[in-house]
Amino acid sequence: MNLTQTFASVVASSQIDANNIEPTVNNPAVATGAFSYMWLLLALPLLGAALLLIGGKRTDKWGPYFAIAMSCGAFVVGAIMYLKMLGLPANDRPVNLHIWDWVIVGRFQAPLGMQLDQLSIVFVLLITFVGSLIHIYSLGYMKHDPEKRKFFAYLNLFVAAMLLLVTADSYLLLYVGWEGVGLASYLLIGFWMYKPTAATAAKKAFVVNRVGDVGLSIAIMLMFVTFGSVTFPGVLNNAAEGNPTTMTWIGLMLLLAACGKSAQFPLQSWLLDAMEGPTPVSALIHAATMVTAGVYLIVRSGPIFDATPTARTVVMIVGAITLMFGAIIGCAKDDIKKALAGSTMSQIGYMILAAGLGPVGYVFAIFHLVTHGFFKANMFLGAGSVMHGMNDQLDMRRFGALRKVMVITFITFSCGWLAIMGVPPFAGFYSKDKIIEAAFGVNWIVGAVALLGAGITAFYMTRLWTMTFTGKSRWTEDNKHPHESSSVMWIPMAILAFLSVVAGFMLAGAIETWLAPVTGFEETELAVSSLVMEAASLALVIIGATIAYLQYRRDVPLVAPQHVSPLTVAARHDLYGDAFNEEVFMRPGQWLTRSLVFFDNRGIDGLVNGIAAALGGLSGRMRRIQTGFARSYALSMLGGAVLVIAALILVRT
């Protein structure tokens, strides 16, 4: 609420023309006054994580509350920073806090610091605000879990890592946060590691993310070689003069990194499995942290992509593919969380697509990211609430008619549902339609994909909503009395639901002005008026939603039908993403490792073992010199002395 109100006030106070602004920042001022306390953003959640993990069982009682306090504290700090920033003229807003010189060796300099500007503060507020709500919600959701304390510690770690990622002032430090997010997600997805599926899912998320991480590390190395620096000012201010080919490679490597964290094609496969984690974790990963990191990385690296149309086009294509990919998968899933996961993939696809459009799209990518953060967190928490009331049932075929017994969840979820479909005046309408418009402005095929995606989104979300909340009850025998969740769970949902309704029109217009100094902004020029575009997308949404409603309102079979179209089968198998990985990467990889092992055994090991045996034999013989007799030791010293003298005389003559 704070966020939206203050954003609204920007509109009133700002005199800057939002049209066609070139990014001017990247020369942040030194942080003074309140800004010099920005380290608290990282310190508070880190302290929470450290205290809860090191303190162990002693902190069981108050640990979760402490973690919540730390997360909320970080939000308060973020809000103060934001208010402070509001009072400054646009070009003075970016500030940098130097923390520590990590390595200063010759040409390689790695000063570490935090940078807070209009872009990162948006992330800070989103992460801490949604993160704190999820913390509070978890208090109810994880109430009976014996490892509750550890869970909250990991949540704090997740928030801290993500905050480090978005407040780093160099790619190197960003990388640290990036890896921290990977670690925290691993710990949380595998939180119930006694379930083999959870352990496997955590491992999968980690491994797939490593592929992306390699991209980021190569990009950083290329930056260092090219610019001799890895700080944002050092890289981004010089990106325009860079060699186009190098820029393209850096851009593609950054994209690879973004694909890993943001679950974009072709590294999307981990996201669906990651649903094995506790539901608040899913909400955190999907709304506030993790998947948004890729979008941040690309928007932050805007100047690099400005210098390389090729990489930018690839970004756009990847976004478009993922958008459809996720949407199609979302249509076929019966597991409520997996359906939502498909929708996340698709929505992040929208953001990546927008980021691939260049300055016309950056701000909308972030805009959609923020609204999506609200409504997706809302819906995930709603799904968690449903699961909670239904004895951890996930199969939507065993839901139905829940609107009567879970009124609050139904209402809040409905807000999220309307928002993600883009029904005016809900939040998604403002952000998603802007992306569709901008996409049409750049390339009509991409625009058409985005438009079609909106229709499919409406279909699968309505399917999910209808199967869960309306129609007849199809509850299992042991689930006859679903109930509403406690207030500690529904209050965060209600707050998020409220934001799902209002965030769109509160932020529309304001966010362009706010972000433009960092990301640049260009008005999209369209052949048709934006009203026509909005009408078209709304029409598609209504069609998609109507089809879904009519199809799933009644008579949902309890078991998924087997005789279905090939596309449905494919979608049920995540469009064969895993099979593809297995065939293309895993099997050749296994073949390669097997042949390497063979070669290693025969060739290298033979050599190594031979040397080892020779050294071992030598060692065995040499240790016999060590007789234990002082007299032989003394003789050896005397021999040594003769050797020393002889060597000196030899050199002399």
Added chain:
Amino acid sequence: MIQLLGAAANQTFEMPSIDYHQIAPILVVLGMAVVSVLVEAFVPREARRNVQLVLTFATLIVAFILVVSLAGQRALAAAGAVAVDGPSLFLQGSLLILAIMAALLVAEKGVDSAGDAFAARANALPGSVDEREFTKRGWLTTEIWPLFLFSVGGMLLFVTGSDLLILFVGLEIMSLPLYLLAGMARRRRLLSQEAAMKYFLLGAFSSGFFLYGAAMLYGFAGTVDLGGIADAVNANAGQNGLLIAGMALISVGLFFKVAAVPFHQWAPDVYQGSPTSITSFMAACVKLAAFGAMLRIMYVALGGLRWDWRPMFWVIAILTMFVGVIIALTQTDVKRMLAYSSIAHAGFLLIAVIATNEQGIGGAMFYLLAYGVATIGAFGVVSLVRDSTGEATHLSSWAGLGKRSPWVAGAFTIFLLSFAGIPLTAGFIGKFAVFEAGVAGGAGWLVVVAVIASAIAVFFYGRVIVIMFFTEPQADGPTVVIPSSFTAIAIAAGLALTIVLGIIPQPFLDLAEKASIFVR
């Protein structure tokens, strides 16, 4: 009349002016060692241990503060006998830190049910009725504390001595107490006494070499002053038998103290036989002090002859590295393995001496500190792994230690990784600094050899890690004793420094670099 008096005064002995502040650390430690002897004489037996502990730690800490207060000074003090300069202050500071850590291990009284690690009465025959009686009464040999302080004082003198006689005095003050301390183990006393005897015999032999070398250099230069010798070397560049012989014999004395091959054979026996806390003290502090003296002598007095002694040092360095790592491969006793590892480290450190440049001094000083903290930590861990007969040092009994005591095994692993020079540990930075100095000093091929030797060394360090973590524990294996806070603090400090020096080495490297110019 007045003139006459003046002339007479010119001929009489003139009192040298001494700035006592500059040699205060040495004076404090040696003075308090004397007080410590008086404590033995006058304080009742029950109170002695506590008084000695307070006295020792207070002395070491005060001495450290005094060293810090001297930071930045560069002068020849005490009529040119002692050099107060960057290297000597850095080494003295490191020495005192390591000595405090070693003293913590020496002070441990909680791991052996019978008392501390030292014989109840060193003069009671092993296995005799007397010994049992003294043990039953719970007597402690608190004489170890004055010995310890004297040894530290000798080391402080050894790294600052700027003339051969002072160096010799320092060497002896350092060594004599150690010969005694080595023979005072409570358990396996015969082994301990044998170690002390060997150490003493061979140590005396090597001191003879050193002293004879000093005499010859005096014969050559007409002075024992290091700067004076350097001047004489520059003035008389031609061949001179006295110079060559003196240089060789002095080197032999120093090689013995750092345990370079072929003067190393005492080390495994002495390391194994001595009480483990004393072993850690010898391994860390004696090595540091001896290398400090070696650097000073070879750089200041004999630097002009580096083209003569460098080939000989090459040979010794290569021998030392390879003999150290290769014999370590087949060791089955942890303490002996660490002894050979310490020999190999002496080989790596010789590269810094060969480099004869400023990086060599800075690198060696950093290396010595990094090696010292890990060594004391590692021996601290060794002292905790025990069975009914005392320390269980046979490697086979360490099997599966990681499963039973993950913290202790984890700490030992970090120390081993540091010895092996794995990145993010202090050992890596130390090796890197020394190797870099070696390359800069024109010893590139020697560095290649050293890298090969380090690669072999990783094998035996890694083997211990494998034994600890990847083999099944023995049913009747040793237990890890929970120590009192003395040992715990020493190990924790070793661990912390090993990691801190490995992750943020820059401030320490800067300090060592700034302190890398000898005064003469």
